[in-house]
Amino acid sequence: MKVLVVGGGGREHALVWKLKKSPRVSKIFCAPGNAGIGQLAELVELKDTGISGLADFAEKNRVDLTVVGPEAPLIAGLVDEFEKRGLNVFGPSKAAAELEGSKAFAKAFMDKYSIPTAKYRVFEDASEAQEYVRAIGAPLVVKADGIAAGKGVVVASSEEEAIEAIDKIMVERAFGQSGNKIVIEEKLEGEEATLLAFSDGNMIIPMVSSQDHKAVYDGDKGPNTGGMGAYSPAPIVTSEVMKKAMDDILIPTIEGMKAEGRPYKGVLYAGLMIKDGQLKVLEFNVRFGDPETQVVLPRLKTDIVDIMEAVIQGRLHELELEWDDRLALCVVLASGGYPGSYEIDKPIVGLEELVDLEDITPFHSGTSECHGKIVTSGGRVLGITALGNDVNEARQKAYHSINLLSFEGMHFRKDIGIKALAHM
Numbered sequence: 001m002k003v004l005v006v007g008g009g010g011r012e013h014a015l016v017w018k019l020k021k022s023p024r025v026s027k028i029f030c031a032p033g034n035a036g037i038g039q040l041a042e043l044v045e046l047k048d049t050g051i052s053g054l055a056d057f058a059e060k061n062r063v064d065l066t067v068v069g070p071e072a073p074l075i076a077g078l079v080d081e082f083e084k085r086g087l088n089v090f091g092p093s094k095a096a097a098e099l100e101g102s103k104a105f106a107k108a109f110m111d112k113y114s115i116p117t118a119k120y121r122v123f124e125d126a127s128e129a130q131e132y133v134r135a136i137g138a139p140l141v142v143k144a145d146g147i148a149a150g151k152g153v154v155v156a157s158s159e160e161e162a163i164e165a166i167d168k169i170m171v172e173r174a175f176g177q178s179g180n181k182i183v184i185e186e187k188l189e190g191e192e193a194t195l196l197a198f199s200d201g202n203m204i205i206p207m208v209s210s211q212d213h214k215a216v217y218d219g220d221k222g223p224n225t226g227g228m229g230a231y232s233p234a235p236i237v238t239s240e241v242m243k244k245a246m247d248d249i250l251i252p253t254i255e256g257m258k259a260e261g262r263p264y265k266g267v268l269y270a271g272l273m274i275k276d277g278q279l280k281v282l283e284f285n286v287r288f289g290d291p292e293t294q295v296v297l298p299r300l301k302t303d304i305v306d307i308m309e310a311v312i313q314g315r316l317h318e319l320e321l322e323w324d325d326r327l328a329l330c331v332v333l334a335s336g337g338y339p340g341s342y343e344i345d346k347p348i349v350g351l352e353e354l355v356d357l358e359d360i361t362p363f364h365s366g367t368s369e370c371h372g373k374i375v376t377s378g379g380r381v382l383g384i385t386a387l388g389n390d391v392n393e394a395r396q397k398a399y400h401s402i403n404l405l406s407f408e409g410m411h412f413r414k415d416i417g418i419k420a421l422a423h424m
């Protein structure tokens with residue numbers, strides 16, 4: 001079958017890489033893709049948010065399955081448009097994608113269905129929000145309601161910081177319409193983990209757990225990024241935690257969304273805060289995570305096309321997922337200056353040395369091809385995933401292969417996976 005993947009980051013490279021392994025797939029298109037994806041798929045020069053252009057392309061090229069990586073096209077209704085045209089597509093509808101598209105919607109939904117999450121209030125007026133902050137004091141968390149490319153959340157340790165954040169979101173409109181409302185919530189303590197799951201609208205099957213590293217520097221210091229690395233499984237997600245996540249979060253979410261007339265089909269991402277075995281939802285995303293996908297899919301043994309088809313057709317109960325028991329660890333290599341401003345078009349040296357390394361897969365994020373050379377084109381450039389029998393072995397393999405790579409300004413965290421050691 002012919003598959004179209006929408007998006008062009010590390011997550012989409014991992015999706016294309018996994019789809020390519022399916023004996024059922026004969027051809028993959030990716031819009032817009034990147035240099036690494038270009039080695040596995042035909043790149044299509046279409047923006048991932050140009051819904052009607054993408055649907056036209058899928059119709060014209062008789063695409064049998066479209067897989068959507070990023071949130072923006074899902075929230076904008078890509079799936080609804082494809083379904084209207086009778087095209088097979090993997091992902092939630094616009095109504096279901098509101099779980100990520102509006103944090104205020106997600107919080108009210110969790111309240112209604114008793115899904116554990118931080119206490120919160122929603123504001124549509126900046127001065128009311130600021131008054132509230134002065135009344136209750138810091139610490140607290142200020143969140144833009146809509147999507148903001150991971151930049152719409154401020155964990156404020158002082159009142160001033162919170163008030164500034166409200167100004168930036170609601171008055172300066174740094175994220176446009178996404179700042180029509182804000183959510184202010186209590187600051188939670190604990191360790192974060194990610195749980196991805198497949199749902200066909202009726203049932204939900206969790207994937208293996210993982211853990212992202214959001215801050216730019218070692219020891220979780222410095223500003224937040226799109227994610228500087230990840231590993232799977234996350235030992236904080238014990239089998240008891242997994243069971244609680246299913247019973248208290250994932251199953252009630254799927255049943256609640258069904259009851260709301262917004263059946264949830266696709267991948268559900270639950271961002272969890274865990275403390276003393278108790279869980280709270282930090283947020284839902286309506287798609288695979290980046291870089292979590294780069295450590296979860298390399299462990300998936302089941303054909304992903306079979307899973308996606310079962311999701312679309314509501315037959316997930318027929319499937320059982322099989323996983324590699326090893327630990328997967330991904331270290332992200334970023335451009336100098338990222339997550340602030342950075343330069344692009346730096347030649348990447350050494351990629352060919354990784355080709356024959358066992359259990360190493362380089363996933364490209366911000367790369368492009370220029371006169372036959374691979375150059376940087378984004379803040380996050382590459383994610384090197386290694387499989388090992390334990391976290392030490394996976395770390396050793398990943399960092400060994402990173403030593404073979406370089407580009408001007410390249411920086412990365414040296415402590416990916418270290419948190420897992422604390423649980424041993």
Ligand SMILES: Nc1ncnc2c1ncn2[C@@H]1O[C@H](COP(=O)(O)OP(=O)(O)O)[C@@H](O)[C@H]1O
Pocket residue numbers: 118141143149150151152153155185186187188189192214271282283
């Ligand atoms: N209530 C909270 N308490 C403590 N930290 C939080 C809270 N909400 C969010 N955070 C921190 O901020 C990060 C981003 O928040 P999140 O809700 O995941 O928004 P987004 O991913 O859309 O930016 C989280 O990964 C977490 O580190």
Ligand SMILES: [Mg+2]
Pocket residue numbers: 271283
């Ligand atoms: Mg998040």
